[in-house]
Amino acid sequence: MITHRFSDPDDPLSRAIAPPANETAEECTERLAREAHAQHVSDEIDEELLRDHLVFKKNKGMFKLLLLGQSESGKSTTLKNLQLTFAPQAWQVERTSWRAVIQLNLVRSVNAILDVLAEEMAPPARGTGPYGQTLPTTPYTSLPFSSVSRPLSQTQQTPPQFTPMHALLKLRLAPLRRVEADLKQLLGAATGEVPGSPASTIVSLSQSIPNSPVVLVKAESADAPQQADVFVRSHRSWRDALQEQCKDKSRSPPGGNRREQNRSGDMKRAREMLDDATEILAGCREDMRMLWDDSVVRAMLRRRRLKLEETPGFFLDDIDRISQRGYQPSDDDVLRARLRTVGVQEYSLVFEDAPLATAAIDTGGLVSKEWIIYDVGGTRTSRAAWVPYFEDANAIIFLAPISCFDELLAEDRSVNRLEDSFALWKSVVGSKLLARSVIILFLNKYDLLQAKLGNGVKVNKSMPSFGDRQNTAPVVAKYLYQKFREQYLQLSPEPRTFYGYLTSVVDAKATASTLASVRDGIFRQHLKEADLV
């Protein structure tokens, strides 16, 4: 029997938390372990909140840039370009940590093919079947496949000729399921690609603490980590964690307190997971390539209208390179990688060169060499969390993907993506909180617009107001730019600086020159306000 001492037995709180009087030694050990774990989690959250609070205080008065736009508009890719262009040394360090994301992107595509294969190779259900009139609803909606639906041609309806080799490939690639699960666990909730599910709830701490840089995400979706109900997403992201894990493996401290030991244990497990994933990918390389190069598999995907090559994070044409043990991502790989942003993430961008405008004029330290950048999650449920950041924003870059005139929102299949972008743009430019911010518009995904129109897609079919104008990318871009600009002029609470650019932010070189012009414009505006030019 264990005896307990209380500071005050009449105190209701002491009574409530007191262990049962008849607790056995075994129960006591279990309880103490539970309490220690709870304390560990609580300490970590306290530490994170304190760190965020200190960062927020430190950031007061600094130049703040907000990246806004719907999901998949290219905000995080623009952030990567900002780092690549203005902080290339820091970028070198960060680049390696994207390896796990790229591996996950590749594995997801392979597993999506395996899902279809499994379904097609299974005996057809009575009454329907893959070759009947009714196509089964695809269960693998985690990838945003093209929503364009066309009638099946005669050849498309011919059943594919699967061979024992397909069954063998399915079997031999089965370990990739575990790799996907492990990488998702490592990278966290951001790996879920169907964000609008009602099961995923975003709770913004900013609603209770104005201007707080911390967003709490209640993780209940199937893709969210199972081990924690609530976790903190802030400037300390998965990237920091992965960077730590990628560091010299021999540096784990041998001693340290319990918290350090827990952290080093977590890091060790994460490193093992990453090493396992790399090994399994290397072992599956030939089979993955056979699967993707197989003409029967390609015919099956065509018949299902699954255009994997049009999905974000497409790396199936790079299997050989990415599944090598010593694979190091290139800049281009990182720009093409896809990882959804959860909540609001804060970054500090320290310019590694002298800004153009400041090089010529002594500003007395007025123009900062460091910017705070907020990259936000763009799904509809995430947008409420943006508002507290408006008040303090010196500039915003709004990303509007213009290739998506015939696409639907992933989180609400009844809404056209371009219309959603217009609605969002109107609320952003009409916001009084942003009345004094510099507004920069990126009409993005111009490369995809060119490709789409090149494939014969007609804009006026999805956007009747486009009328009989020429169906070419420059004409469409100009038409959309005018529409965005008109809305800006109509709704802007007061005159302010506005810049518009046509961009393809996966093109690092072109984006670097756009960003140099953006930065120069922002600096000049600052100097003008201070009567320095």
Ligand SMILES: Nc1nc2c(ncn2[C@@H]2O[C@H](COP(=O)(O)OP(=O)(O)OP(=O)(O)O)[C@@H](O)[C@H]2O)c(=O)[nH]1
């Ligand atoms: N081809 C092409 N792909 C792009 C372009 N911009 C972004 N992408 C790709 O589109 C995907 C989504 O881009 P992100 O930058 O992650 O989108 P986001 O706006 O941050 O999305 P959320 O985090 O969900 O709000 C990534 O795989 C990018 O590589 C572009 O201009 N052209």
Ligand SMILES: [Mg+2]
């Ligand atoms: Mg993002």
